[in-house]
Amino acid sequence: MALWVQKFGGTSVGTVERIEAVADKIVAARQQGHDIVVVVSAMSGETNRLIGLAEQIQSKPTPRELDVLVSTGEQVTIALLSMALHKRGCDARSFTGSQVRVLTDSAHNKARIREIDADNIRSEVDQGRVVVVAGFQGVDEEGNITTLGRGGSDTSAVALAAAIKADECQIFTDVKGVYTTDPRVVDDARLLRTITFEEMLELSSLGAKVLQIRSVEFAGKYKVPLRVLSSFEDDPGTLITLEDKNLMEAPIISGIAFTRDEAKVTVTGVPDIPGVAYQLLGPVSDAGIEVDVIVQNISSDGTTDFTFTVKRNDSDQAKAIVEGTAKKINAKSVKVDDKIAKVSLVGVGMRSHAGIASQMFKTLADESINIEVITTSEIKISVVIDEKYLELAVRSLHSAFGLGDEGENV
Amino acid sequence: MALWVQKFGGTSVGTVERIEAVADKIVAARQQGHDIVVVVSAMSGETNRLIGLAEQIQSKPTPRELDVLVSTGEQVTIALLSMALHKRGCDARSFTGSQVRVLTDSAHNKARIREIDADNIRSEVDQGRVVVVAGFQGVDEEGNITTLGRGGSDTSAVALAAAIKADECQIFTDVKGVYTTDPRVVDDARLLRTITFEEMLELSSLGAKVLQIRSVEFAGKYKVPLRVLSSFEDDPGTLITLEDKNLMEAPIISGIAFTRDEAKVTVTGVPDIPGVAYQLLGPVSDAGIEVDVIVQNISSDGTTDFTFTVKRNDSDQAKAIVEGTAKKINAKSVKVDDKIAKVSLVGVGMRSHAGIASQMFKTLADESINIEVITTSEIKISVVIDEKYLELAVRSLHSAFGLGDEGENV
Structure with a gap:
């Protein structure tokens, strides 16, 4: 039938019991006639335990050796899951x-994949x-162990x-898939098919972090149909498709x-002169502030x-840096508001x-929510508002745009 | 100067602190001008932890996957020790x-080494x-991970x-070297140089288990000078030499x-007829009794x-088996004494x-110790006696043969 890659993250393989449950899922897919290649993470907590050991020795562990160390985490999982399948x-x-x-x-701790030998895997399948x-x-190339960075x-x-x-x-996670918004905030948030x-x-990138952004880019680039679904429930989850398909009905x-x-x-x-944006943001970015x-x-x-926004933790540092620049370029004032969303x-x-x-602005106005900043892209409109709203x-927006379980049309 | 292989076992690398101490030892040897290749075990307890995980899944874990699993133990140690050296x-x-x-x-869990690529290591050194x-x-040959079996x-x-x-x-252990006998039994047991x-x-093989017997055979075969010494003390320990050397003074x-x-x-x-020894011992050995x-x-x-001896745990089973055979071959009786040494x-x-x-028999007789069984080989005489003696x-023997710290001659 089909050839599926199934990926199970750290939580899904966090205990021996969960590894057994994953094995059950794989066997069920096999019984439906599918060929399965499984990709697993380290058992949850294991990577942190290993990094903890390293940091007892070096505050900044040697990158090459850190990869040798943490790569054992997944190695443990593949062995245990294979045993559970044999059983x-x-x-x-x-x-x-x-x-x-x-x-x-060879960029240890944040390596990029160049090539995968498919023959090996194919022949096993x-x-x-x-x-x-x-x-x-x-x-x-030299046979050194590398890692792609956390979540890779x-x-x-x-x-x-x-x-x-x-x-x-198929990426198995601890959520059922991608929702119209966070179900903890909106009761009738709907699972997108x-x-x-x-x-x-x-x-x-905006916070509904179900999947690693790099993997989504990758899937888009290589046109790999990607599905997000739950390790713990039986549900087809959300299929991430190529843009062209079904655009009419989108x-x-x-x-x-x-x-x-x-x-x-x-x-x-x-002062509105060329280069001023760079003068203001260059030092902020140099300080590692996103x-x-x-x-x-x-x-x-x-x-x-x-105006720009940063993580709240970074706001004091960003303010200090920008105040220095503001003085130099003769700006009037620097104000920080850390109660925004x-x-x-x-x-x-x-x-x-x-x-x-x-329609978005009207919906917010109807609730007397003041919009402080607006930015837009082709497929996105963002507003910055007072956090309390x-x-x-x-x-309000979820309901105004008919995203709930009740209606599917705007 | 010299090229040394230094091996540190699980206890010697059992904690981050001990790994740091091992790094100190290696750095000291480097400072004396020696080239060092280090071989390490898994941190003590780690191999058992991993096997425990496997056995939660399979009572007899798949051998190939068990090797993938337990080999992570040493991989963790090499990374941490390298970090400690970099530090x-x-x-x-x-x-x-x-x-x-x-x-x-490809004999998983008990593989035998065929060949080691020395060029890699040499070039690093x-x-x-x-x-x-x-x-x-x-x-x-196929790239599967193998292990040599515990203690390998x-x-x-x-x-x-x-x-x-x-x-x-150089094999670093938790003892200072090889003694004339167990220091816990004889106070003046002497460390052999x-x-x-x-x-x-x-x-x-007789119980003074400082080194894995296979490694000693291997060292003898390839004429590798082997030294047993303590991870925790500064002492040259015991050098295991080729037989020919210094035999005159031995x-x-x-x-x-x-x-x-x-x-x-x-x-x-x-009945004293050919084949009777095999008839008696064959079934015992078939039952896996050593x-x-x-x-x-x-x-x-x-x-x-x-007469033969077995581990005390096996004596009931051995007796039952031999009683069956004794009946068949018309022997008179089967007696078991499990209070022997x-x-x-x-x-x-x-x-x-x-x-x-x-001289051995006289020494024992002087202490009124009865000898129950005697066997000899070229370089060994063994006696079986009542355990209480x-x-x-x-x-008595240690003293009679002048093995203590006081005298070096018989």
Whole structure:
């Protein structure tokens, strides 16, 4: 029938009991006639335990040796899962990243996959075996063990699916799939049956972190159908599809993402001269502070107001840095507001429909929610608002755009 | 200066603190100008933890997957030790069995080493690096991970030393070296500065288990000078030498080994016909019971008495089996004595000196210790005695043969 890559994360293989449950799932898929290649993470907690040992020795462990160390986490899981499959009479064989030959560059702790030897895996599958692969790890040209960085198992699964031309790459998680918004905030948040890669990218980066963003990019690039589903329930979850498919029927808005814990830094009276944005943000970025939204309005009097958002934890440091720059460039003032939240509407349908923005602004105005900053992209509109209105804003928008279980149309 | 292989067992690397102490020892040896290749075991307890996980899934874990699992134990240690060396400014690099290419056969869980790629290691050493190798593990022709069986790290170290033509293979343990007998029984047991491979083999198999017997055989075969010394003290320990060297000056007796927890099974009135020994012992051995000493006296009346010893735990089962056989072959009776102990004198000097046996028997007689069974080999005399006299016998013999700290001559 079909060839599936199934990926199970740390929580799904966190105990021996859960590993046995994963084995049951795989055997069930085999009995339906599918060929299965499994990718697993380390048992939850194990990677942290190993890093803890390393940090007792070196505050910044040698990158090469850290990879040798943490790669044992997945190696333990592949062995245990293969045993659980054997116990069920299911032929299976484990492979480390090096045994598959997941060839990566030599950037230890954050390696990038270059090539996967598909023949090895294919030949095992052809012999009727389930192939159990250690995620997150690879090997460089010289045979050094590398890792893709934390959470890289999703990327391993997608890359493997692309290499062996799998019919589907199924990422099992502890949620049922991708929702229109966070079900903890909106009671009738609806599980999406399909979503496009582009929408998924916007939703991931905006906080609905179901999948590693890199793996979604990868799947989109190599056109690997990606499915997110629950390890603990029997549900088909959400299929992430290529944009072109079914665009006609696509709902205008797919979901609402939001972020808390941001802070807004506004510099007023900035002389409106070329290079000023770089002068302000360069030092912030050099300090390793991640900047999210950036807005600058057109000036009328030769000065402009410049606003950006950062993680709340970084706001003090960002303020200090920007105050230094503001003095140099003769800006008027620096203000920080750390009680803000960002809400974003995401949907590919937005492209062809006017009026989404105005409907969004009207919905918020009806609830007397003031919009502080607005940014837009082709498939996304984000607003920054007072944090205390976050839940209200998300619920109103969810309902206004008909995202709930009741209606599927706007 | 010299090229040393240094092997540190599980206890020596059992905690991060101990790994740091091992790093100190290696750095000290480097500072004396020596090139060092290190072989390490898993941190103590780790292998058992991993096997415990496997046994929660399969009572008899799939051998291939068990090797994938337990080999992670040493992989963790090589990474941590390399980090500890880096922290001390000492260039080091870790290697798994597969990375070195310790090529073994495919007998999972009890693989035998076929070949070690010495060029890899040599080239690292030539670049001034300490090479840190995972003991106990290798890889077969197909790239499957294999292990040598528990305790196999000693064998890894010796094989590696032979492959790279090391000047010495140093096995660090939790004892200072090889003693004339167990220091817990005899206060003035003396640390031997040298001992021959042959003597060491006899002492190992007889209970003074400092080294894995397979590694001693291996070292003897490939003429690798082997040194046993303490991880926790600064002492040159015991050098295990080739037999020929210094034989002239060799003491007659090197040590006294002993075993408790044995039981003696005696079959009386056995018809003295060919094949009777096999008839008696075949079924015992088929039941997986290990037989140690075997003695049969020449018969006078057409029957003989046949005696053998087994582990005390096995004595009931052995008795039941032998009783069945005794009936068939018309033997008179089967008696079991499970309160016995075995004491052995070991020494290559014994070959050229008469009278060792009689001196041994006289010493025991002087203490009114009755000898129940006697067996001899070229470099060993063993007696079976009542267990309650064990300590007395060992102490008397230790003193009679001048093995204590006071005298070095017989």
